[in-house]
Amino acid sequence: MLALSLLLAVTAAGCGGDDGGGGDEQAATDTGEDAGGEPQRGGTFRIQTDAFEWTGNFDPTGEYLGTALGFYSSLLVRNLMGYRHVGGPEGNELIPDLAEAEPEISEDGLTYTFKIKPGVKFAPPVDRDVTSKDVLYAFKRIGTPSLVAQYGFYYSVIEGMAEFTEKGGLSAKGTNEISGIETPDDQTITFKLTEPTGDFLFRLSMPAAGPIPEEVAKCFMKAGEYGRFLIATGPYMLEGSDNLDATSCKSMKPLPGFNPNQRLIMVRNPNYDEATDTKEARENFVDRWEMTLNTNAQDIFDRVKSGSVELAHASEPPEVIREYTQNEDLKKNYHSDPGDRTWYITMNLTQPPFDDIHVRKAANLIMDKEGLRRAWGGSVKGDIAQHIVPDTMFNDELEDYAPYATEGDAGDVDKAMEEMKQSKYDTDQDGMCDAPQCKGVLHVTRTTDVWKAMVPVIEESFRKIGIQVTTREFEDSYTVIQTVKRQAPVSSTPGWGKDYADASTFMVLFDSRSILAEGNVNYSLVGLTGEQAKEVGAAGTTSGIPSIDADIDECNKLQDDERLSCWQDLDQKLMEEIVPWVPYLDANADFVTSDAVTHYVYDQFAGEPGWAHIAMDPSAG
Incomplete structure (x- = not known):
């Protein structure tokens, strides 16, 4: 079997280095991590954004917005391979997540075999262990034209993927399978490729390749529909997931935790078992995440400064940049990373x-x-x-x-x-x-x-x-x-x-x-x-x-x-x-936080805050 290190050679120091800025204004924090004392658990972390420009309505099969990919990878979806969600070159390195360990890779580089960790469960109302069939189903959704998998091209190297798509994917009449993906048992999944693909493990770390429960997602076969019914495998889930009536397709109503024009609210997933994860990847300090829309960017930053919002996910007006880069009391709250x-x-x-x-x-x-x-x-x-x-x-x-x-x-x-x-x-x-x-x-x-x-x-x-x-x-x-x-x-x-x-x-x-x-x-x-x-x-x-x-x-x-x-x-x-x-x-990647944020970390993979490691003063929100 090939050593995994050979496959990861493509990371070659691409994302460390300087702060990328220069000039007359210098941000205070550009290290990817800002320690503000011992992080505490708890709190509601409030984020405001000036635009909800979701490209796939938060359905992981089709979504291609970096902000969404950051939330998926850190908080909601566990892929076979994942990241540490920290800054610098270390943040671009792959580590096993849903997989028990690195895959076995054939000498010719064409076959990858993974073992799935036992005990990783879907959030309510599915309430069962993730199996290899759930990962396979995610790939079937990628190969279904009606679901518009925007980066589905990454998976065309899988044997039989093109043929599966040409037949209509999950919408095809009769039996339609992806010949290059095998699931001999619930804990094993094997991928067969048509050609050696040096970055295939990175492709498997993309959220579309994360497990999806067929019993829920089969009801949503149009692009973007599943985003309002997403069933998590990570430490958090969409608010209302535990109250979803999944007894039939007709009984399911959109989860209140996500509205593509208004809000994204995530709460702790009661089925998440920390023993199946590592602190290296996720520390999960915050109890609740609230992202809401505010089209007035200046007002967002005013709210952050006053402490009614913890983080601004918006384009900073020039006056805000000057204030946070020149005021000694505010510099600690301006975070800038490559x-x-x-x-x-x-x-x-x-x-x-x-x-x-x-x-x-x-x-x-x-x-x-x-x-x-x-x-x-x-x-x-x-x-x-x-x-x-x-x-x-x-x-x-x-x-x-x-x-x-x-x-x-x-x-x-x-x-x-x-x-x-x-x-x-x-x-x-x-x-x-x-x-x-x-x-x-x-x-x-x-x-x-x-x-x-x-x-x-x-x-x-x-x-x-x-x-x-x-x-x-x-x-x-x-x-x-x-x-x-x-x-x-x-x-x-x-x-x-x-x-x-x-x-x-x-x-x-x-x-x-x-x-x-x-x-x-x-x-x-x-x-x-x-x-x-x-x-x-x-x-x-x-x-x-x-x-x-x-x-x-x-x-x-x-x-x-x-x-x-x-x-x-x-x-x-x-x-x-x-x-x-x-x-x-x-x-x-620049973000402004309030004084309530006691531990800020940058996620180099997503180009977003490292949500999995951020902590706040629990009494603030």
């Missing part, structure tokens, strides 16, 4: 004028990235991004690579106009986009303060090269850009954080095999074919779009330094030969 996340403007390769590579290059040269960073709050928010994958994930080996560098990162009109002259949309080659397609170009963005502050910077930058954008703010802006038939030409909505510590988790955004009609994350439609365009509802320029699928496959075969180098080369190819994005920020 986010392993890139924020970017995405350009749709099917929509004019961005179906022209020269326009996309000109967009990179004209964009005032420093202005965008100021809208976020300045240098404390992170470094200016010059390419796709955060430098920390490349061990800073591409930190000097900047193909569209401009003085002060403020954009360069002359360089941008020279590039624009080569475009078919510059009809007189004067450096301005003057064709009819350059006017009224839809720009999709969010309704929250930071994105509103970016709008004038984006509009003015594009105006300098003749592109007149019409900005529309959407509360569900992710839904808009993830629905291909909406044909959004350009959007400043997205950012992308790693799914796990390997650059492959950024490259899936450009894999044509990940394109979906809904829930699509390849916003630029890189690699789209004419046949695919018909299937997903894409219009515009749907032929001749470049593909990097073969490059991705080649990198995925490699390990260690060769793998890292391959991803670096592909990052540069994307920036120079395809140009799907205007990346502008390698973001830090």
Whole structure:
């Protein structure tokens, strides 16, 4: 059997390093852990957010929001392999969770066999031990098209997965099984792969691969439905789970603990047995978690400061950043850690004028990235991004690579106009986009303060090269850009954080095999074919779009330094030969807490607070 350490080589120091900030504002806490005395058990931890932008209504099969992944992994769902939920490189390392131990792996790297821990139970009302069949059922849901598993492409390497999906998954008539997953008994599950996959264990740590009880979930076969009925295996559960009447599909009513537009409330799971877990992974100090919506970001931070809210999960207004980074009494409550996340403007390769590579290059040269960073709050928010994958994930080996560098990162009109002259949309080659397609170009963005502050910077930058954008703010802006038939030409909505510590988790955004009609994350439609365009509802320029699928496959075969180098080369190819994005920020993960938070820990895997280890003064909430 292969040693597990060989399979984990892809973690290669991608997420340690510096604070990612620099400049004139310095956060007080950037170590991933803030000890405030001996942590106590108890308390209601109140979180307020300025947007509930769930991409899959909290159904683990389809949900692809980093915030949700953090809650699942820390508190609600126990996968075969999991994480410690701490900061730095240690937080990116895998450890057994639902599995008793590391898997047995065949010499050819194609077969993985796990033993499941006895005594791990589902929360009420299911009240039974988790078995191998529950993990298998999760994969059957991943392979069911109607459930829109947004990262289902990670599991296409499992033998028979593609065939299962093509037949309709769980919706197929007659018998339909995944040939590459075997469950010979309740404690054993074996995966057979079609090719060696160095990061397969990381893929198994994603929440969609966690156990799901068929007796409940079978009633919810539309995308996002199960999120309001989620049955936990972790230390917490959705409020009301113990009162769910699961005697029939009709008897089940949505749990009060989750409303996709209002709240997420989690309470202790009475069926959780600490003896099946480790303090290394979860300490579970808090009794109750309450996350509620407040669209007034300033009010959220005022509430944190006054002590009526423990943590702000919102975009900090610049005044808040200045206050917390300059006031000695408040610095301890401002936490900044490497986010392993890139924020970017995405350009749709099917929509004019961005179906022209020269326009996309000109967009990179004209964009005032420093202005965008100021809208976020300045240098404390992170470094200016010059390419796709955060430098920390490349061990800073591409930190000097900047193909569209401009003085002060403020954009360069002359360089941008020279590039624009080569475009078919510059009809007189004067450096301005003057064709009819350059006017009224839809720009999709969010309704929250930071994105509103970016709008004038984006509009003015594009105006300098003749592109007149019409900005529309959407509360569900992710839904808009993830629905291909909406044909959004350009959007400043997205950012992308790693799914796990390997650059492959950024490259899936450009894999044509990940394109979906809904829930699509390849916003630029890189690699789209004419046949695919018909299937997903894409219009515009749907032929001749470049593909990097073969490059991705080649990198995925490699390990260690060769793998890292391959991803670096592909990052540069994307920036120079395809140009799907205007990346502008390698973001830090910044959170503000109240004085009641006595022990703050950062979760490097999720890029979120380490909920499993956070503690508070129980008397405060």
